[in-house]
Amino acid sequence: MKLGYPNHPRRNVIEEIDWIGRNGFDFVDLCLEPDRASVEAVDTAAVRDALRRWKLQAVGHTAWYLPIASPMSQLRRAAVATAKDYLAAFKSIGVEAVTVHADWPTGLFTVDEAVAWQIESLAALVAEGAEIGIRIMYEAATKQWDTAETMARVLDAVPGLLCHLDLGHCNLFGRDPAATIDRFARRLHHVHVHDNDGRSDLHLPPGTGTIDWPAVFRALARAHYDRTLTLEVFSSDRDFVLLAKRKVEAYAGIKRG
Numbered sequence: 001m002k003l004g005y006p007n008h009p010r011r012n013v014i015e016e017i018d019w020i021g022r023n024g025f026d027f028v029d030l031c032l033e034p035d036r037a038s039v040e041a042v043d044t045a046a047v048r049d050a051l052r053r054w055k056l057q058a059v060g061h062t063a064w065y066l067p068i069a070s071p072m073s074q075l076r077r078a079a080v081a082t083a084k085d086y087l088a089a090f091k092s093i094g095v096e097a098v099t100v101h102a103d104w105p106t107g108l109f110t111v112d113e114a115v116a117w118q119i120e121s122l123a124a125l126v127a128e129g130a131e132i133g134i135r136i137m138y139e140a141a142t143k144q145w146d147t148a149e150t151m152a153r154v155l156d157a158v159p160g161l162l163c164h165l166d167l168g169h170c171n172l173f174g175r176d177p178a179a180t181i182d183r184f185a186r187r188l189h190h191v192h193v194h195d196n197d198g199r200s201d202l203h204l205p206p207g208t209g210t211i212d213w214p215a216v217f218r219a220l221a222r223a224h225y226d227r228t229l230t231l232e233v234f235s236s237d238r239d240f241v242l243l244a245k246r247k248v249e250a251y252a253g254i255k256r257g
Ligand SMILES: [Zn+2]
Pocket: 139, 166, 192, 232
């Protein structure tokens, strides 16, 4: 398994990549989004060079707040057009798979309507990705509607869309991260790890919340999962990130020479 870390989009991208490389991660979960990592701000050639310098791979991550399921068709079209600009930037950096998040409208609308709007936008992005050589990964988010059922409905309806499981998000509303891994075992393409108290999306170091991590890693082993794992722990003091990195490497059986 490969372990990665995301850059903070409000910090200098190159300095973030340098920190990730210096601290022995295998890849960057490259967040291209405002403000300092927006397509307008980012120098894609410099990003590509920095990744090469550290021998880091990268997966892509678009802003979680892209309104791909807005009830307003104009906003959905704008979200897709914006995401296409970002796919082009990822392509020029050499990224091959990019995450797009679930999006849900206000309670005035139904879950069926929201699922249909997501499918419409994601199908357009998967088609664009196929044109330029990028695969799209779907990450369920933090709302009550982000269930295994809605995930499966979206994934089933968009051929080529890949499954990205965020295990912190899978711990909210009484859900079970290990059971979710079992359900999506055969289609798992990318995983985010972080912990919480089951109520809020806290992005804590694994082992400091309520997730049963040994059970999670047993489920990943049952799934024969051997791909990318992003440590999505947000702490202003990054010593906590590095401690969490060692913990996850131990859970995952990742040995460094
Ligand atoms: Zn995530």
